[in-house]
Amino acid sequence: MYYGVDIGGTKIELAVFSPQLRLLDKWRIATQGDDYQSFLASLALQISEADRRWPAESGIPGTVGIALPGVIRADGTVVSSNVPCLNQRKVAEDLGALLSRPVALGNGCRCFALSEALLGAGKDHARVLGLILGTGLGGGICIEGRLITGAHCLAGEFGHQGMAASVLLRHGLPLYDCGCGLKGCAETYVSGTGLGRIYRAFGGEGDTYAWLAALRAGDAIAKRSFDAYLDALGSVLAGQILSLDPDIFVFGGGLSEVPEILAALPQATARHMFNGVQLPEFCAAQFGAASGVRGAAMLGKALATRVEQSNSVSANEQVADMDTLLTGGWHEQQH
Numbered sequence: 001m002y003y004g005v006d007i008g009g010t011k012i013e014l015a016v017f018s019p020q021l022r023l024l025d026k027w028r029i030a031t032q033g034d035d036y037q038s039f040l041a042s043l044a045l046q047i048s049e050a051d052r053r054w055p056a057e058s059g060i061p062g063t064v065g066i067a068l069p070g071v072i073r074a075d076g077t078v079v080s081s082n083v084p085c086l087n088q089r090k091v092a093e094d095l096g097a098l099l100s101r102p103v104a105l106g107n108g109c110r111c112f113a114l115s116e117a118l119l120g121a122g123k124d125h126a127r128v129l130g131l132i133l134g135t136g137l138g139g140g141i142c143i144e145g146r147l148i149t150g151a152h153c154l155a156g157e158f159g160h161q162g163m164a165a166s167v168l169l170r171h172g173l174p175l176y177d178c179g180c181g182l183k184g185c186a187e188t189y190v191s192g193t194g195l196g197r198i199y200r201a202f203g204g205e206g207d208t209y210a211w212l213a214a215l216r217a218g219d220a221i222a223k224r225s226f227d228a229y230l231d232a233l234g235s236v237l238a239g240q241i242l243s244l245d246p247d248i249f250v251f252g253g254g255l256s257e258v259p260e261i262l263a264a265l266p267q268a269t270a271r272h273m274f275n276g277v278q279l280p281e282f283c284a285a286q287f288g289a290a291s292g293v294r295g296a297a298m299l300g301k302a303l304a305t306r307v308e309q310s311n312s313v314s315a316n317e318q319v320a321d322m323d324t325l326l327t328g329g330w331h332e333q334q335h
Contacts, residue, residue, distance in 0.1 A: 001054045001062035003047060004297030006108060007031065009069065009082045009135075014046050015293045016054050016062065021119060023290065025053060036085040044098045065104040065300025066091065067111035067292045069136070072153050076105065080180060082136075102307050104299035108132075110156055111295030112285070113140030114147045116250045119294070120286035129246035130285070133261075134253030137187035137194075137236070141244055159187030164235040164272075171228040173201060190233040192255050198232075199225040212258060226260070233261075234268030241273065241280065248281040252291055256284050 001024070002017045008031060015026035029046060032038040051061050068091070070081025076090040092105035106114075113130030122128030122142070131139035137159030141148050149155050162184050168175070176197065178185035188194050192208045199211040204221045214222035237249065255261055265282050273279070285291050 001050070001056065002297040002301045003050050003062045003064050004293040004295070004300065005043065005046075005064065005066045006111075006293035006296060007066060007068040007083060007086075008108075009033065012043070012046070013293050014050060015290070015297065016050055017294065017297045021294060021297065023294075025050075026290075026293070031083060033083045033085055036089055039083075039085050040091075040095055040098060043095060047099055061099075061101060063104075063297075063300035063304040064095075064099065064101060065106070065111075065296035065298065065303070066095075067106055067108040067296035067299075069108050071157065072105055072107060074153060078105075082179070102303050104296075104303035106296060106299050107138070107140075107153070107156070108292045108296075109138035110140035110147060110149065111293075111299065112252050112291045113142055113156070113250070113295070114298060115287060115291040115295035116252070116285050117142030117147070118145060118298070120291060121250045121283050122248050125247040125281075127244070127246045128248055128250060129240060129244060129280075130250045130252065130291075132253040133191065133233075133251060133255035135191055135193055137191045141246065158236065158240060159191070160185045161236070161239065162186070163189050163232060164239075167228075167232050167235050170231065171198075173198065173228065186232070186236045190229065190236055192253070194232075195225070195229050195255065198228050202228070208255075215260065230261070230264050230268040231271070234265065234270075235272045237265065237269045238272035241269070241277070246280045248283065250283055250285050252285040252288065257288075 004015045004017060006013045010031055011028050012031050013026060013028045016024045018024055032042045047064060068081060070078045072078055076092055078086045078089055078091055081087050092103040096103040109132050112132055116122050116130050117128035126144055128142045129139060138156055140156040160180050160182060163186050175184040176188035177183055178188050189198060196208040196211060202221050202225050204211060204225060211222050211225060215226055251262060262282060262284060266279055270279060287294055
């Protein structure tokens with residue numbers, strides 16, 4: 001069996017998949033985000049529960065892959081995570097020691113992109129850019145079935161690129177502080193939190209849910225906020241087209257489930273492109289919120305295959321260096 005674990009700021013989802021990546025079981029627990037040892041213990045307990053529910057006939061326990069928010073350095077250290085106790089920790093190495101099995105670790109947005117590129121909405125496309133529009137903004141790029149992570153595992157962190165000055169000036173928006181320490185990062189405007197921030201800046205009251213209700217009721221402030229939000233997100237997407245030239249954008253996260261946003265994005269993006277540019281396709285994720293945990297399970301399977309082939313793996317190699325684990329494409333490892 002393949003276990004995928006998707007770690008969020010408030011909850012953790014564990015899912016069990018068959019060798020064909022068919023979902024067999026899943027459940028959620030609260031995230032123990034303040035104390036690292038408590039976090040590891042709670043996670044190890046859930047893996048043991050998965051072993052109990054789905055005993056391996058071969059005697060080989062299920063593989064483990066983890067998707068989490070934050071940047072994972074080449075040595076496996078987690079930084080810039082919204083789960084405080086994980087920062088500056090080598091989560092894969094420490095959990096692997098508790099479980100006595102290798103653990104693969106990947107950024108949640110990259111796991112989402114991997115799942116959708118190989119098995120979901122992007123599976124028939126060569127260059128897939130997956131984006132999560134949630135409490136933050138991030139994603140991943142898959143080219144010919146391979147997830148590109150970059151030299152320092154930063155590829156896909158475009159939520160921390162600066163917002164275009166033309167957008168800020170056009171709508172009279174200020175530079176917002178970002179949790180990463182910078183000002184004016186794209187995710188402070190185009191995430192779910194950012195949309196609510198824009199709505200309040202224009203005089204609205206409440207969060208993104210209040211904005212959506214007001215928009216559908218025909219409220220003028222909500223419509224103005226929507227226009228500014230689309231302009232900001234269209235600018236971000238245009239930048240990714242010019243940098244990466246994807247065949248398709250696949251969107252996940254809460255805002256991807258708002259049909260008004262997805263329907264308006266091609267036109268909003270085109271306004272930031274020069275004449276004659278062909279836009280990629282725009283679509284919602286096939287697996288929805290389950291894509292991240294599925295991608296994590298894929299990483300776990302890939303790492304287990306590598307360990308089996310080499311008969312040994314160093315502590316640093318337990319980290320999901322996704323470029324290395326998925327060289328040649330995950331599809332080849334299925335057969």
